[in-house]
Amino acid sequence: MIYFINKKFIIFLACLFTMIFLSSIYINYRSVATFSDSPVEEELFFPAFNVHINDTDKVVALTFDDGPTREYTTKILNYLDANNVVATFFVLGIRLKNNDDILIDMVKNGCEIGNHSYNHKQFLYLKNDEVKKQIEYVDNYVRNVTGFSIRSVRTPYGEYNQRIKKTIDRPIVLWNIDSEDWKRKDASKIAEHVISNVQSGSIILLHDIFDFSYEATILIVEELLAQGYKFVTVSQLLELNEVNGDGIVFWSK
Protein backbone atom coordinates (compact mmCIF):
# COMPACT_ATOMS: atom_id res chain seq x y z
CA MET A 1 0.00 0.00 0.00
CA ILE A 2 2.72 2.46 1.04
CA TYR A 3 4.67 1.39 -2.02
CA PHE A 4 1.60 2.11 -4.15
CA ILE A 5 1.03 5.62 -2.72
CA ASN A 6 4.68 6.45 -3.17
CA LYS A 7 4.55 5.33 -6.78
CA LYS A 8 1.44 7.42 -7.43
CA PHE A 9 3.01 10.31 -5.65
CA ILE A 10 6.16 10.05 -7.75
CA ILE A 11 4.06 9.97 -10.94
CA PHE A 12 2.15 13.02 -9.68
CA LEU A 13 5.41 14.87 -8.97
CA ALA A 14 6.79 13.93 -12.38
CA CYS A 15 3.66 15.32 -14.06
CA LEU A 16 3.83 18.47 -11.96
CA PHE A 17 7.47 19.14 -12.84
CA THR A 18 6.82 18.44 -16.51
CA MET A 19 3.99 21.00 -16.46
CA ILE A 20 6.17 23.59 -14.70
CA PHE A 21 8.97 22.93 -17.19
CA LEU A 22 6.68 23.25 -20.21
CA SER A 23 5.02 26.42 -18.94
CA SER A 24 8.41 28.02 -18.25
CA ILE A 25 9.36 27.33 -21.88
CA TYR A 26 6.09 28.92 -22.96
CA ILE A 27 6.58 32.01 -20.76
CA ASN A 28 10.13 32.36 -22.06
CA TYR A 29 8.89 32.07 -25.63
CA ARG A 30 6.23 34.71 -24.95
CA SER A 31 8.73 37.15 -23.49
CA VAL A 32 11.04 36.69 -26.49
CA ALA A 33 8.01 37.33 -28.70
CA THR A 34 7.28 40.50 -26.71
CA PHE A 35 10.81 41.72 -27.31
CA SER A 36 10.40 41.37 -31.05
CA ASP A 37 7.15 43.34 -30.71
CA SER A 38 9.19 46.32 -29.57
CA PRO A 39 11.88 45.91 -32.15
CA VAL A 40 15.35 47.26 -31.77
CA GLU A 41 15.41 47.30 -35.57
CA GLU A 42 12.77 50.02 -35.50
CA GLU A 43 14.24 53.46 -36.09
CA LEU A 44 15.85 54.28 -32.76
CA PHE A 45 16.17 57.99 -33.09
CA PHE A 46 13.73 60.57 -34.26
CA PRO A 47 14.87 63.40 -36.42
CA ALA A 48 16.50 65.55 -33.80
CA PHE A 49 17.75 69.04 -33.92
CA ASN A 50 20.49 70.97 -32.27
CA VAL A 51 19.80 73.83 -29.95
CA HIS A 52 19.56 77.02 -31.92
CA ILE A 53 20.55 80.09 -30.01
CA ASN A 54 20.09 83.39 -31.78
CA ASP A 55 21.84 85.48 -29.26
CA THR A 56 25.13 87.25 -28.95
CA ASP A 57 25.62 85.32 -25.71
CA LYS A 58 27.63 82.16 -26.04
CA VAL A 59 25.96 79.52 -23.89
CA VAL A 60 26.86 75.92 -23.21
CA ALA A 61 25.49 73.15 -20.98
CA LEU A 62 27.77 70.74 -19.13
CA THR A 63 26.09 67.44 -18.29
CA PHE A 64 27.32 64.60 -16.09
CA ASP A 65 25.85 61.11 -16.31
CA ASP A 66 25.82 57.95 -14.17
CA GLY A 67 26.51 59.55 -10.75
CA PRO A 68 26.32 60.74 -8.13
CA THR A 69 29.52 59.37 -6.63
CA ARG A 70 31.02 60.62 -3.37
CA GLU A 71 34.49 60.44 -4.85
CA TYR A 72 33.99 62.51 -7.99
CA THR A 73 30.64 64.34 -7.95
CA THR A 74 31.59 66.15 -4.74
CA LYS A 75 34.87 67.38 -6.27
CA ILE A 76 33.11 68.47 -9.47
CA LEU A 77 30.40 70.30 -7.52
CA ASN A 78 32.94 72.12 -5.36
CA TYR A 79 34.94 73.18 -8.41
CA LEU A 80 31.86 74.38 -10.31
CA ASP A 81 30.58 76.28 -7.27
CA ALA A 82 33.93 78.01 -6.72
CA ASN A 83 33.75 79.24 -10.32
CA ASN A 84 30.04 80.15 -10.35
CA VAL A 85 29.37 77.55 -13.02
CA VAL A 86 26.24 75.40 -13.17
CA ALA A 87 25.77 71.99 -14.76
CA THR A 88 23.15 69.26 -15.09
CA PHE A 89 23.57 65.90 -13.37
CA PHE A 90 21.66 62.97 -14.90
CA VAL A 91 21.59 60.72 -11.87
CA LEU A 92 21.01 56.97 -11.50
CA GLY A 93 18.54 55.64 -8.92
CA ILE A 94 20.98 53.01 -7.64
CA ARG A 95 23.49 55.73 -6.70
CA LEU A 96 21.12 57.90 -4.69
CA LYS A 97 21.10 56.21 -1.29
CA ASN A 98 23.66 57.70 1.14
CA ASN A 99 24.21 60.61 -1.26
CA ASP A 100 21.35 62.85 -0.12
CA ASP A 101 23.76 65.67 0.82
CA ILE A 102 25.20 65.65 -2.72
CA LEU A 103 21.73 66.00 -4.24
CA ILE A 104 20.93 68.84 -1.83
CA ASP A 105 24.21 70.59 -2.78
CA MET A 106 23.40 70.28 -6.49
CA VAL A 107 20.12 72.11 -6.04
CA LYS A 108 21.62 74.63 -3.59
CA ASN A 109 24.35 75.49 -6.11
CA GLY A 110 21.83 76.16 -8.89
CA CYS A 111 22.64 72.96 -10.77
CA GLU A 112 19.90 70.88 -12.33
CA ILE A 113 19.16 67.24 -11.59
CA GLY A 114 18.04 65.10 -14.52
CA ASN A 115 16.72 61.54 -14.58
CA HIS A 116 18.99 58.83 -16.03
CA SER A 117 16.83 55.84 -14.90
CA TYR A 118 17.02 53.57 -11.87
CA ASN A 119 19.76 51.17 -12.99
CA HIS A 120 20.78 52.01 -16.58
CA LYS A 121 18.89 49.18 -18.27
CA GLN A 122 18.22 49.51 -22.00
CA PHE A 123 14.68 50.91 -22.16
CA LEU A 124 14.08 49.30 -25.56
CA TYR A 125 13.96 45.93 -23.81
CA LEU A 126 11.64 47.03 -20.99
CA LYS A 127 7.87 47.07 -20.94
CA ASN A 128 6.15 50.43 -20.54
CA ASP A 129 5.34 49.95 -16.85
CA GLU A 130 8.97 48.98 -16.18
CA VAL A 131 10.18 52.12 -17.95
CA LYS A 132 7.76 54.17 -15.83
CA LYS A 133 9.05 52.53 -12.63
CA GLN A 134 12.65 53.28 -13.63
CA ILE A 135 11.79 56.96 -14.05
CA GLU A 136 9.45 57.30 -11.08
CA TYR A 137 11.96 55.94 -8.58
CA VAL A 138 14.46 58.71 -9.38
CA ASP A 139 11.75 61.40 -9.62
CA ASN A 140 10.36 60.50 -6.20
CA TYR A 141 13.69 60.06 -4.45
CA VAL A 142 15.01 63.42 -5.65
CA ARG A 143 11.74 65.20 -4.85
CA ASN A 144 11.62 63.75 -1.33
CA VAL A 145 15.20 64.69 -0.52
CA THR A 146 15.54 68.06 -2.27
CA GLY A 147 12.03 69.24 -3.14
CA PHE A 148 13.24 69.54 -6.76
CA SER A 149 10.94 68.20 -9.49
CA ILE A 150 12.94 66.65 -12.30
CA ARG A 151 12.06 68.03 -15.74
CA SER A 152 14.40 66.26 -18.13
CA VAL A 153 15.21 62.64 -18.83
CA ARG A 154 18.27 61.19 -20.51
CA THR A 155 17.61 57.58 -21.43
CA PRO A 156 20.43 55.07 -20.78
CA TYR A 157 22.81 54.96 -23.78
CA GLY A 158 20.65 57.71 -25.32
CA GLU A 159 18.38 54.97 -26.70
CA TYR A 160 14.69 55.48 -27.31
CA ASN A 161 11.98 54.91 -29.85
CA GLN A 162 8.46 56.23 -30.30
CA ARG A 163 7.06 53.92 -27.59
CA ILE A 164 9.67 55.01 -25.02
CA LYS A 165 9.20 58.67 -25.88
CA LYS A 166 5.46 58.37 -25.40
CA THR A 167 5.87 56.48 -22.14
CA ILE A 168 8.28 59.03 -20.67
CA ASP A 169 6.15 61.94 -21.92
CA ARG A 170 8.60 64.77 -21.22
CA PRO A 171 11.74 66.14 -22.84
CA ILE A 172 14.43 63.59 -23.52
CA VAL A 173 17.65 65.56 -23.49
CA LEU A 174 20.62 63.88 -25.09
CA TRP A 175 23.82 65.67 -26.11
CA ASN A 176 25.59 67.05 -29.12
CA ILE A 177 29.17 66.74 -27.91
CA ASP A 178 30.14 63.33 -26.62
CA SER A 179 33.42 63.73 -24.73
CA GLU A 180 33.88 59.93 -24.85
CA ASP A 181 35.67 60.41 -21.54
CA TRP A 182 35.30 56.71 -20.65
CA LYS A 183 37.21 55.82 -23.84
CA ARG A 184 39.78 58.62 -23.98
CA LYS A 185 40.72 58.29 -20.27
CA ASP A 186 42.97 61.33 -20.51
CA ALA A 187 41.91 64.74 -19.22
CA SER A 188 43.68 66.85 -21.83
CA LYS A 189 42.51 64.67 -24.76
CA ILE A 190 38.92 64.79 -23.45
CA ALA A 191 39.09 68.57 -23.01
CA GLU A 192 40.71 69.07 -26.42
CA HIS A 193 37.93 67.12 -28.16
CA VAL A 194 35.20 69.10 -26.38
CA ILE A 195 36.82 72.51 -26.86
CA SER A 196 37.48 71.97 -30.58
CA ASN A 197 33.82 71.04 -31.19
CA VAL A 198 32.02 73.47 -28.93
CA GLN A 199 29.62 76.12 -30.18
CA SER A 200 26.84 78.13 -28.63
CA GLY A 201 24.05 75.73 -27.65
CA SER A 202 26.32 72.72 -27.16
CA ILE A 203 25.30 70.05 -24.67
CA ILE A 204 28.47 68.36 -23.47
CA LEU A 205 28.35 64.79 -22.15
CA LEU A 206 30.75 63.79 -19.37
CA HIS A 207 30.54 61.24 -16.54
CA ASP A 208 30.99 62.05 -12.84
CA ILE A 209 32.41 58.61 -12.14
CA PHE A 210 36.03 59.08 -13.23
CA ASP A 211 38.90 61.23 -12.02
CA PHE A 212 40.00 62.08 -15.58
CA SER A 213 36.51 63.48 -16.23
CA TYR A 214 36.87 65.72 -13.18
CA GLU A 215 40.30 66.89 -14.41
CA ALA A 216 38.87 67.44 -17.91
CA THR A 217 36.01 69.48 -16.44
CA ILE A 218 38.53 71.93 -14.98
CA LEU A 219 40.30 72.32 -18.35
CA ILE A 220 36.99 72.72 -20.24
CA VAL A 221 35.53 75.26 -17.82
CA GLU A 222 38.75 77.33 -17.69
CA GLU A 223 39.00 77.49 -21.48
CA LEU A 224 35.32 78.16 -22.18
CA LEU A 225 35.12 80.87 -19.52
CA ALA A 226 38.17 82.48 -21.14
CA GLN A 227 36.38 82.29 -24.52
CA GLY A 228 33.40 84.14 -23.01
CA TYR A 229 30.99 81.20 -22.70
CA LYS A 230 28.24 81.23 -20.12
CA PHE A 231 27.29 77.92 -18.51
CA VAL A 232 23.60 77.07 -18.21
CA THR A 233 21.56 74.03 -17.18
CA VAL A 234 19.77 72.00 -19.86
CA SER A 235 16.40 73.45 -18.84
CA GLN A 236 17.78 76.97 -19.17
CA LEU A 237 19.17 76.00 -22.58
CA LEU A 238 15.79 74.65 -23.69
CA GLU A 239 14.20 77.95 -22.71
CA LEU A 240 16.72 79.81 -24.86
CA ASN A 241 16.21 77.44 -27.77
CA GLU A 242 14.44 79.12 -30.65
CA VAL A 243 13.15 76.00 -32.33
CA ASN A 244 10.03 74.57 -30.81
CA GLY A 245 9.77 70.83 -30.81
CA ASP A 246 7.18 68.37 -29.69
CA GLY A 247 8.79 66.59 -26.73
CA ILE A 248 12.19 68.02 -27.48
CA VAL A 249 14.93 65.52 -28.10
CA PHE A 250 18.47 66.41 -28.86
CA TRP A 251 20.79 63.91 -30.35
CA SER A 252 24.06 63.91 -32.10
CA LYS A 253 26.82 61.37 -32.41
Ligand SMILES: [Zn+2]
Ligand atom coordinates in the same frame (compact mmCIF):
# COMPACT_ATOMS: atom_id res chain seq x y z
ZN1 LIG B 1 24.68 56.56 -18.69
